[in-house]
Amino acid sequence: MKNRIRALFRRRFNSWLDKRSPRCSEITLNQRRIFIIPSSAGLGFAIMLLGLLLLAINYQNNLIFALCFWLFSIFLVAILHTYANLSGLLLRAGAAEPVFAGELASFHLHLEAGRRDRHRLNVGFPNQQMEVCDIDAEMGAANVIIKYPTQKRGALRPGRMEVTSRYPLGILRCWSAPSLDWHCLVYPRPRCLRPLLNSADSGEGHIPDRSNDSDEFSGFNRYQAGQSPRRIFWKAYAKGQGLLVKQYEQSQADELILDWDSLEGLSVEERLSTLCAWALDCDKQGLAYGLKLPKLSVPSGSGSGQLSKVLRELAVF
Structure with missing residues (x-):
């Protein structure tokens, strides 16, 4: 009372x-x-x-x-x-x-x-x-x-x-x-409940290395805030040529898509937490990745801008 x-x-x-x-x-x-x-x-x-x-x-x-x-x-x-x-x-x-x-x-x-x-x-x-x-x-x-x-x-x-x-x-x-x-x-709490499967890989799930053989070197660009330090061409920087980053053309077969449908059997929050953990891992390794949710897709990209975009969609889903 x-x-x-x-x-x-x-x-x-x-x-x-x-x-x-x-x-x-x-x-x-x-x-x-x-x-x-x-x-x-x-x-x-x-x-x-x-x-x-x-x-x-x-x-x-x-x-x-x-x-x-x-x-x-x-x-x-x-x-x-x-x-x-x-x-x-x-x-x-x-x-x-x-x-x-x-x-x-x-x-x-x-x-x-x-x-x-x-x-x-x-x-x-x-x-x-x-x-x-x-x-x-x-x-x-x-x-x-x-x-x-x-x-x-x-x-x-x-x-x-x-x-x-x-x-x-x-x-x-x-x-x-x-x-x-x-x-x-x-953002959802990151919890990796399942391993991420490469869309071109039918074997055991893993996050592929960004520098695999299917990625072809396409030249250099000026460094922009948010790009992975792993891509910086340090030799050019040592010669006083400024910060340059290596650009790769990633084959479509190796495109990483964080797919909602690949997490069947998990609850909504568990799926979002796993997708969040995948996105953080991809960003840490400097990978290009996209996101696929019901009625929503985020194109493939990389860097801090891509991570913010993906995490925002997961937060408001």
């Missing part, structure tokens, strides 16, 4: 937050998005004030009255300073690099301080490790990387993050829960 009530309260609170602070790529914290509640130390402080007040009333002691009201004024001033530490802070969603399922996704957060210094800011996702940062008004901005665990492949939207502060006294907790427009691509 308690869990149901708690879940119902959480759903209604999140729905209220969605209306008050919708998803966006950039947000500035203001009074509509900042909340202040006493911390555990603040509750103890309030109980102490109540005890002092009762003691002062009981004994009609002016000195205790003065101490009680002086501490209460400190509590009120702390509310203003705690709120000011978050008010006006600008948050902007940065990039998020693709990861494999089971790894921690890294989301880049850009913070701009505005006109005042920011102290002891805790930023992160709920129930995850929080990152602590300070921002100097003269520096103006800071970049923080916050982590989020991934469990399954696909497009990941982490939901609301938290920005909290207990500055300056720790007796108040000032927090906000902005929803930034983050998304991260999660």
